[in-house]
Amino acid sequence: MMSRGLLVVGCVLILGAFALLAQRPAKEDEQRPAPVQPAPGPEFPHFVVAPYLQYATRTSITIMWETSIPGTSTVRYGVGLLTKTVEGPKNVTLHEVTLTDLEPDKPHLYQVQTQGEGKGKPLVSPLLTFSPAVGPDQAFSFVLFGDTQKNPAVTKKIATLAWQRRPNFVVHLGDVVDNGPDKREWVDELFAPCRELFGRVPVYPCIGNHEKDHANYYRYFALPAPEYHYSYRYGNAEFFVLDSNKPLGPKSAQYAWLDDKLAKSTAKWKFCYHHHPPYSSDDDDFGDTWKGEPSRMGDTNVRQLAALYEKHNVDMVWNGHVHVYERTWPIRQGKVDHKAGVVYITSGGGGGPLENFSPVPTWFKAQSRSEYHFCYVAIAGDRLSFKAFDHQAMLFDSFDLEKK
Ligand SMILES: [Fe+2]
Ligand SMILES: [Fe+2]
Known part of the structure; x- marks a missing residue:
């Protein structure tokens, strides 16, 4: 049995040890004051x-x-x-x-x-x-997506997967935001989730209906005048971008511009894009197919451009607007034509609420999927590889084109 004297001595020793520990010099990192981040304010831009x-x-x-x-x-x-x-x-x-x-x-x-x-x-x-744009003899690749509207979590996934493929640039198919006048959407729902991608490769957009032709579109994008339509060369391809919110009939300014530009193009590959689809198997945008209404099967304003696509042998046409993926068979003069038709791709899966297809299949549909996704296109000389990936990086469509 321990004596009372021994117990007192033991307690004194333990307390002494605690006191010594409390007085020991602090380690270096404990002495350093917490780093002070300059608060954003009038003198510190962020x-x-x-x-x-x-x-x-x-x-x-x-x-x-x-x-x-x-x-x-x-x-x-x-x-x-x-x-x-x-x-x-x-x-x-x-x-x-x-x-x-x-x-x-x-x-x-x-x-x-x-x-x-x-x-x-x-x-x-x-x-x-x-990287600057590559020359006509070099291989290159790019991603396509559209309709990144009001869903930054999905847009971030798509942009991250797109960036992982290391494209040379991005094609955005419009409806970059849900409400063009709302600056917050541009900042938080487009540029924030696409920050890593857009900081490394240029984005070439077309204007959708949700931008509402607002000044924000023209402020945030620096494109050749008049900006709502423009073209660019990249590698051995030329890209023609149009505003499908405006009239596109044979007497319209954009129709004349496109006819002239396509006629003068010397590029091996020619691609056109605009927001609205000339051909679509959507269920209710062009007539309510669930109620048996005959569908117009696409936007009839923009379909007027099909005559130019066929006349000038455009290789592919891309659009967004319908929040799905759809690929048509090659089309010429309103029929499937495997030898001389134009392939139309809808890629509207960047974040906007997904849409549905008509219960009745259309005559032109080759592939369709209602899922968040992006497309990846690689070109080397006369070969083109096209792939579509969903938001979990699963490949769900793929095809190749070859120039004769
Ligand atoms: Fe949209
Ligand atoms: Fe749209």
Whole structure:
């Protein structure tokens, strides 16, 4: 049995040990004060929209970003090192800087910087990369998706999977947001989930109906005038982009523009895209097929362009608007024509609520699926590979084209 004296001595020793421990010098990291992050404020701009890329050519590209307060910007860039600097416009929140002296065929580094009006630290982006457009003899690839409206969680999945395939660029098929005038949707529901993808490869959009032709579309995208229609060369392909919210009949301005541009094109591959589908097996957009109404089977305004697609041997036409995936058989003069028809793809699975197909199959449908998805197209010379993946990266459609 322990004596009372021994118990007291034991307690004193234990208390002493605790006291010594409490007095020992703290480790180095315990002494260091918690890092103080500069709070966004009048002197510390932060990114509202992170840097994203627009309209690459062989020697140029445009970099855009948005900051919380006005500032003056620079872009540093170069091959391997940030050897060059370009000044952007002064005291703006939406920054747009075009680099015009790129080295063709070389991957570039870039970094943007914005200095607010005060004496605070400048805002500096991470080190990012881009590539100029490839030349006509080089292979390249791109992704297609559309209708990234009001569903940033799905849009983030699609953009992440698209980025994992390392495309050269992105084709967006319109309805980039659900409500064009709502700036928050642009910031939180388009650019935020696509930040990683759009910061590395340029996006070439077409305008949908949900943009409502709002100034935000023209502010956030830097495209050749008049912006609602434009074209671009990439590799051995040429792309023609139209606004299918506007009239597209034979007497329309866009019809004349497209006829002229296609006639003059020397590209091996010709692709056209716009938001509305010339051919669609949708259930209720073009007549309520569940009630037995005859469907128009697509948008009759934009279908007027089919005459030009057939006249100029366009290889493929892409659209969004219907929130599904659909691929038609090659079509010419209103019939399936395997030798000289045009393939139409609907890819509207970027996040908007999924839609359904008519209970009655259409005469032109080759593949269809109502699921969130994106498409991946790879081109090398006279070969084209087309694949469609769902939001879990499962391949569900694939076909190849070959030029004779
Ligand atoms: Fe849509
Ligand atoms: Fe739409």
